[in-house]
Amino acid sequence: MRALTYHGKKDVRVDTHPDPGIVNPRDAIIKITATAICGSDLHLYDGVIPGLMAGDILGHEFMGEVVETGPGSTLKKGQRVVVPFTISCGSCFFCEKQQYSACDNSNPVEKREMSETLYGQPMSGLFGYSHMTGGYPGGQAEYVRVPFSDVGPIVIENDDLEDEKVLFLSDILPTGWMAAENAAIEGGDTVAVWGAGPVGLFAAQSAKVMNAERVIVIDHHPHRLELAKGLGCETLNFREVDVREALLEMTGGIGPDAVIDAVGMEAHGFAIDNMLDVAKQTVGIGADRASALKQALLACRKGGRVSIPGVYGGMTDKFPLGALMEKGLKIGTGQTHVQRFTHLLLGLIEEGKIDTTFLISHRLPLEEAPDGYYNFRNYQNEWTKVVLKPGT
Amino acid sequence: MKAPKPRTALAIGAAAIGLLALARSSARDAPAATGDAPGRTARRERFGRYRVVGKTVTVAKPSRAELFDFWRDFTNLPAFMENLNAVRPLSEGRWEWEIVAPGETSVTVVTEIASERAGELIAWRSVEGSRIDTEGRVAFRDAPGGRGTQVELVVAYVPPAGQAGVAIAKLLQREPAQQARRDLRRFKALMETGEIPTSDNRIETEKA
Ligand SMILES: NC(=O)c1ccc[n+]([C@@H]2O[C@H](COP(=O)([O-])OP(=O)(O)OC[C@H]3O[C@@H](n4cnc5c(N)ncnc54)[C@H](O)[C@@H]3O)[C@@H](O)[C@H]2O)c1
Ligand SMILES: [Zn+2]
Ligand SMILES: [Zn+2]
Numbered sequence: 001m002r003a004l005t006y007h008g009k010k011d012v013r014v015d016t017h018p019d020p021g022i023v024n025p026r027d028a029i030i031k032i033t034a035t036a037i038c039g040s041d042l043h044l045y046d047g048v049i050p051g052l053m054a055g056d057i058l059g060h061e062f063m064g065e066v067v068e069t070g071p072g073s074t075l076k077k078g079q080r081v082v083v084p085f086t087i088s089c090g091s092c093f094f095c096e097k098q099q100y101s102a103c104d105n106s107n108p109v110e111k112r113e114m115s116e117t118l119y120g121q122p123m124s125g126l127f128g129y130s131h132m133t134g135g136y137p138g139g140q141a142e143y144v145r146v147p148f149s150d151v152g153p154i155v156i157e158n159d160d161l162e163d164e165k166v167l168f169l170s171d172i173l174p175t176g177w178m179a180a181e182n183a184a185i186e187g188g189d190t191v192a193v194w195g196a197g198p199v200g201l202f203a204a205q206s207a208k209v210m211n212a213e214r215v216i217v218i219d220h221h222p223h224r225l226e227l228a229k230g231l232g233c234e235t236l237n238f239r240e241v242d243v244r245e246a247l248l249e250m251t252g253g254i255g256p257d258a259v260i261d262a263v264g265m266e267a268h269g270f271a272i273d274n275m276l277d278v279a280k281q282t283v284g285i286g287a288d289r290a291s292a293l294k295q296a297l298l299a300c301r302k303g304g305r306v307s308i309p310g311v312y313g314g315m316t317d318k319f320p321l322g323a324l325m326e327k328g329l330k331i332g333t334g335q336t337h338v339q340r341f342t343h344l345l346l347g348l349i350e351e352g353k354i355d356t357t358f359l360i361s362h363r364l365p366l367e368e369a370p371d372g373y374y375n376f377r378n379y380q381n382e383w384t385k386v387v388l389k390p391g392t
Numbered sequence: 393m394k395a396p397k398p399r400t401a402l403a404i405g406a407a408a409i410g411l412l413a414l415a416r417s418s419a420r421d422a423p424a425a426t427g428d429a430p431g432r433t434a435r436r437e438r439f440g441r442y443r444v445v446g447k448t449v450t451v452a453k454p455s456r457a458e459l460f461d462f463w464r465d466f467t468n469l470p471a472f473m474e475n476l477n478a479v480r481p482l483s484e485g486r487w488e489w490e491i492v493a494p495g496e497t498s499v500t501v502v503t504e505i506a507s508e509r510a511g512e513l514i515a516w517r518s519v520e521g522s523r524i525d526t527e528g529r530v531a532f533r534d535a536p537g538g539r540g541t542q543v544e545l546v547v548a549y550v551p552p553a554g555q556a557g558v559a560i561a562k563l564l565q566r567e568p569a570q571q572a573r574r575d576l577r578r579f580k581a582l583m584e585t586g587e588i589p590t591s592d593n594r595i596e597t598e599k600a
Contacts, residue, residue, distance in 0.1 A: 021594040024587040072586065089585040093452050093539055105581040108589050109574045125589065136591040145593050148585070 002390070003057040003141030004369040009047035012370050017057065020137065020145035025072035028149035030081065034163040035062035035139045037369070037376050037386045038171060039197050039264065040311055044129070045373055048265060048288075049313050051114055051130035059140025060085035060127040061170040063156075063163060067143070074150040081153035082169045083146055084338035087125035087136060090151035100124065101335035106148065107134045118314065123335065140369055142390045154342040158350065164387060165349055168202070168356045174341040175309050176202025176262075180210050182307035182332025183258035190214040192247055192256035192299060194292040196224035196235075198359055198385050199309050200262030204233050207260075209353060216250065218243055218292075220268065221381040227358065244299045255301035263292035264310030288316040297323045308333035359385045366390040430544075445569040446546035449580045456532050456541040459583060460511045463530055472578035472588065475571060486519065499523055525550040545576045 005015040020029055038061055043049045063082040066075045075081065087107075088100035095103050103124035107115070112122035115132040125147070128138015137144065146153060156166050180203050183191055191212045193200045196219035204215045208231065217228035218236045225235040236246055247256055265288040293308065297320050300306055306329050323329070348354040361384040364372050372386040430446070451459060462468055466487045470476040477490040477498055486504050493499040501522050506515040506529075517527035526549035535542045547568060578588050 018594060023590060023592055023595055026585070026587060087589075089581075089589075091452065091584045093450065096452065105585050106589050108591055109577045109581070111591065113570075125591070134589075134591045137593050147589060 001142040002366060003137070004059060004366065004373075004388075006044065006052055006056045006058055007054050010045060012045065012058065012373050014367050014369055017137075017141070020143055022068055022070045023145065024147060025070045026148050026150055027070040028066055028073045028075045028146045028153070029068035030062070030064040030083065030139075030144050030146055030153075031067045032062050032064040032139055032142060032144060032390050033080075034064070034167045035059050035141075035366075035388045035390070036167060036170075036172075037061075037140070037372050037388070039199060040129070040171075041373070042377050043264070043266060043311060043313070045377060046266060049130050049311075051132040051135075053131060053135070056128075056131075056135065057137040057141055058128040059138035059144075060129060061167065061172065062127075062139030062144060063167050063170065064144075066149075066153075069149070072150065075153060075155070080156045080159075082156060082166050082342070083127070083139065083144070084152045084154075084169075084174075084342065085127050085129075085171045086152070086335060086338050087127065087134065087147055088151055088339055089148050094124075095151070098337055098340045100337040100339045101126075102337075111135055126335070140366065140388060142366070152339055154346060156346075161350070164357050164360055166346065166356075167387065168198075168359075169338075169342050169345055169349075171336065171338065172198045173202050173345055173354070173356060174338045175199050175336040176204075177206045177341050177345060178334075178336045179203040179260050179262060179307045179309035180206035180212075182305070182309075183207065183260055184305050184330070184332070185210045185212045185258060187211055188213050189257040190216065190251050191258045191260065192216045192218065192296070193228075193233075193260045193262055194218045194296055195262035195264075195310065196221065196228050197262060197380070200260070201227055201231065201359060202356075203260050203262050203307075203309065204228055205231050205354060208232060209348070212258075216247065216256065223381045224384060227384065230358065243295055247299045251301070255299055256304065257301055258305040258307065259296040259300045260307045261293045261296050261310045265289055265312045267292040288312045288314055290316040290319065294318075294320050297329065300327065300329055302327045304329055306331045309336070311335075360387055362386045364388055365392045441550050442548040443551055443568070444546060444548045445572045446544065447573045447576050448542055448544040449576050450535045450539055450542050451580045451583050452540040453584060456534060457511050459541055459543065460514070460532050462583070463579075464508075464514055466516075472582050473575045474578070487516070491524075501526070503527075543576065543579070545572055547572050 001017055001019045002014050003017050005013055007013055041058055044052055044058060066077050066079045066081060069075050086101045088095050088103040089105040092104040101124050106125035107122055111131055111134050116122040123133055125134030125136055127136050154169060176199055185191060185207055189212050191207045193204050196217050200217060204217050207215045215233040216236060217233045218238055219225050220237055220239045228235050236243060267289045297306060361382060364386060366388050369388050372388060376383045376386050466479040469479050475492045477492055480488045482488055486502055489501045489503060491499045491501060501524050502519045503516040504519055506517045506527060508514050513531045515529040518525055528547045531544045533542050581588050
C-alpha cells in the first residue's frame, strides 16, 4: 500500500509499504477514505517530538471502510467508521474511568518506557505518532490496522453524512470539546482562546455551545481570525496588540474567566523567552516553547480556569508558577479521551449544532500529502485544514 | 532448622526466600531506610550473593482466583514471559523451564515449588545443580478500592561468577529488572484485554 512516511525533519514522502494484516484478535483493518493533517503532525514534521523514526507512517485523523476483522472485533465488513487517535483497551482502570488517553495497556510494553521516564507514568498508544506512544503505523495511508477495534471506532450508519462532516470526530472535534469542558464554563463567562487553528476554532465553537457569553480568539493569521469571527467570536491579533492589556480592557479590568491554550509547544512570537526557546529547540536541547501558555496564565482572572489542549512534550523554562499558584488557577489538560465524546458529538453534528466543514481549505490525493504538510506548515493563514483522500 | 550446607538447593532456597521476604517487607537491617516501601526499592540491588528485582502491577480483571490459577499453570508463562520458550511439568511437582539464551539455543532450569498459598502466593526455586541459581515469587492481593488485584513479582538470582557459562552471563545481563517488569506488564495486558498489544502491522511470516 501507499502511505505518507517520515524520513527526517521536514522530509515526508509517500512510499510503498506492505499491507497491514490482522495481528491480534480484536484488530480490524480499515480501508481509508479520508484522513487529515493535524497541528500535532507539524510537531513531528518539525522534529520537536522525540521518538520518531525514519520509515514511520504518520496520520492519526482518519476514517474509512472495514475490510477485515479479527475474531474479537465487533465491527463488520463494509461498515463506515471514524477511528479515534487514542488507542484504548476499554478494560483497564483508566478506560473504565473513560480516561482513554491514559490507557494502561495499549502502549506496547517495550515501547512505553521512554514516556515513563519522561512523565513518571507511561501514556496510551496513539496512531502515527512517536514510538513513545507505541509507534503504531498511522492512517495517512491506504490501509490501517486498528487494534481494540471493538472499543475505539464509531460506526457511521447515516450515509447522508459525508466523510468531511464526521472525519474530525477522530481528534480535533473532541479535542476542542474537551478543551471547552476543561474550561468549566459557567453562564456569563468570557473565554479566551490562544490559537485559531483547528483545535482553537473547535474549542471556541464548543465554548459557544456550552453557553459562554463571550469567546475571544487570539492569533496572527487574518484569515484564521476571520473563521473565528464566522463562529461569532471576537478576535485579537497578537502582532498588533498587547494581548494581556487588550484582554484586561475587554473584560472591564477582570481578565477572562477561562483561558484555553490551543497553540502548544511551537508558539510563535518575539518575546525574549520565546526567542531563547526557539534557539534551544533548534540546537536540539529541547525546551518546549510555551509563550502562549505563559501569556494565558498571566491574563487569566484570579481563581480562573486554564485549559491546555496544546501539546507539550518535555520541559519548559521560565514558567510563571507564581501566577498559577498565587491566583489559585485550576488546570485541565491532556491528550483527548476521544472515545468519551464521539457519540455525543456525532449527535450534535446530526442536529446541525456543530459544523466542521467550514474549516477545510484543501482536499488532496494521498500522493500529494508532502505538499499538504509543507503548505499547512508554511502558509497557515490560507491552509487551515488539509483533508487527504486516498484512492483519488 | 537444619544447619545450612553451602550450595545445596535447600540452603540456597531458604536463604533466598529470606531475601524475598526481605525484599517484600521492610528489611530487618534497614527499617528506617525504606519505611513502608518494599525493601527492594532501596537504592541497592544486592542482598548477599543475590540480586533481587521485582515489580508490582494492578490488574483490574479477572478475579484474583483466576489470575492465580492462570499463573499456577506454569505452562502459561511463555505466553507473556518473553525469554521463555516453554515450561513443561515433570514429576513430583517439578517444572522444566526452557529459557532462550543468546548464543545457545536454550538453557534449561528445573524448579520446584518452594511455597504456595491458594489465591495468594506462588514461590519457586531452581533445584540443586541448576545452571542458574534463581528463585521467584508472585503474590496476589486485593487492591484497595475494588481496583482488582495487586500482583507482585520478585525474582532473586545469583549473578554468574567467572566459571559460569558465557550464555548464562549474557542472559542475566539482559537486564533482569527490565525483563521482570515487562513480563509482568504483558501478564496484566493479557489478563485485562485478552491479548498482548503490539504496533507490528502484520505477523511476520517465517521464511521458508
Ligand atoms: N490534546 C490533544 O489531544 C490534541 C489533539 C490535537 C491537537 N493538539 C494540539 O493542539 C495544538 C493546535 O493544533 P492545531 O491543529 O490547531 O494546530 P495549528 O498549527 O494549525 O494551529 C496553531 C495556531 O496557533 C497560532 N499561534 C502560534 N503562536 C501563537 C501565540 N503565541 N498566540 C496565539 N496564537 C498563536 C498559529 O498561528 C496557528 O494558527 C497543537 O499543539 C496540537 O498538537 C492536541
Ligand atoms: Zn490531530
Ligand atoms: Zn485501557
